[in-house]
Amino acid sequence: MAKVLLVDDDEELTRLLKEYLVEEGFDVETATEAPAAIAAAAAKSVDILVLDVMMPRMNGIELLQRIRRNGAIPIVMLTAKGDDSDRIAGLNLGADDYVSKPCSPGELAARLRAILRRSGQPSAATEVVRAGALTMHPASRIAEWQGKQIDLTGTEFILLEILARKVGQLVSKQEISRRAFGRALTPFDRRIDVHISSVRQKLGTRDDGQSWIQSVRGQGYQLLQDR
Structure with a gap:
C-alpha cells in the first residue's frame, strides 16, 4: 500500500x-x-x-x-x-x-x-473492480463489459467506477460530483448528466429494454445489478 x-x-x-x-x-x-x-x-x-x-x-x-x-x-x-x-x-x-x-x-x-x-514504488495497481458483467482496472483505466473492452474517456471511467463500487445502490449527484470532480455540485451543472448519457450508450440496454444506469430525478444514478 x-x-x-x-x-x-x-x-x-x-x-x-x-x-x-x-x-x-x-x-x-x-x-x-x-x-x-x-x-x-x-x-x-x-x-x-x-x-x-x-x-x-x-x-x-x-x-x-x-x-x-x-x-x-x-x-x-x-x-x-x-x-x-x-x-x-x-x-x-x-x-x-x-x-x-x-x-x-x-x-x-x-x-x-x-x-x-x-x-518502482508500491501502488494499488492490481486492484480490480467488478460489478456483474463489468470489470474495471483503475490503474490502467481499462474497462471490460460483457467480456469486451469498452472505450471510455477519463471522466466516463471515473463516473462508471463510482457507480460500480456501489452497484445496486443509488449514488447521489452530490456524492458523484465530490468524488469525480472534488467539489460540490452547483445549480444547472449538467456535466454529470452528459457524461452518464454517453456511458449509457456504450453499455447498451438490458434484455427488458432498460438502461443499465437508472436515474432518480433530482437525486442521482444507480448501476443495476445483473438479474
Missing part, C-alpha cells in the same frame, strides 16, 4: 481527496504546512508527496526546491487552473507531475499510480 502525504491548507479539499484515495487503496496522511513535508521527505516515511503551490509561510515551489536538494521522493504539485508559470517552475525544479485545482480525485489517483509505477 503506497503511503501518500497531502500538504494543502484547504482542509475541505484535503478531506475529500483523502477519502477518495483511501478508498482507492492508498495510505494517506495530511498536513497543512511545509514542515511536515520536509520531515516526511527527510525520514523517507512516505512514498509520494502531493504539494499545493499556494500555502502559508513557505509556498509549494519553495518547498519543492528545498526537498529536491536532499532527495528524489516523487512529488505531484497542485496548481491553480491556468497558472502556467507555477507549472513550468515546478517541473523545472523536479516535480514529477502537476494537477490543476479544483482537481478530480480520480485524476489525482491516476497520476499517483502512474508516477509510483515509474518509480
Whole structure:
C-alpha cells in the first residue's frame, strides 16, 4: 500500500481527496504546512508527496526546491487552473507531475499510480473492480463489459467506477460530483448528466429494454445489478 502525504491548507479539499484515495487503496496522511513535508521527505516515511503551490509561510515551489536538494521522493504539485508559470517552475525544479485545482480525485489517483509505477514504488495497481458483467482496472483505466473492452474517456471511467463500487445502490449527484470532480455540485451543472448519457450508450440496454444506469430525478444514478 503506497503511503501518500497531502500538504494543502484547504482542509475541505484535503478531506475529500483523502477519502477518495483511501478508498482507492492508498495510505494517506495530511498536513497543512511545509514542515511536515520536509520531515516526511527527510525520514523517507512516505512514498509520494502531493504539494499545493499556494500555502502559508513557505509556498509549494519553495518547498519543492528545498526537498529536491536532499532527495528524489516523487512529488505531484497542485496548481491553480491556468497558472502556467507555477507549472513550468515546478517541473523545472523536479516535480514529477502537476494537477490543476479544483482537481478530480480520480485524476489525482491516476497520476499517483502512474508516477509510483515509474518509480518502482508500491501502488494499488492490481486492484480490480467488478460489478456483474463489468470489470474495471483503475490503474490502467481499462474497462471490460460483457467480456469486451469498452472505450471510455477519463471522466466516463471515473463516473462508471463510482457507480460500480456501489452497484445496486443509488449514488447521489452530490456524492458523484465530490468524488469525480472534488467539489460540490452547483445549480444547472449538467456535466454529470452528459457524461452518464454517453456511458449509457456504450453499455447498451438490458434484455427488458432498460438502461443499465437508472436515474432518480433530482437525486442521482444507480448501476443495476445483473438479474
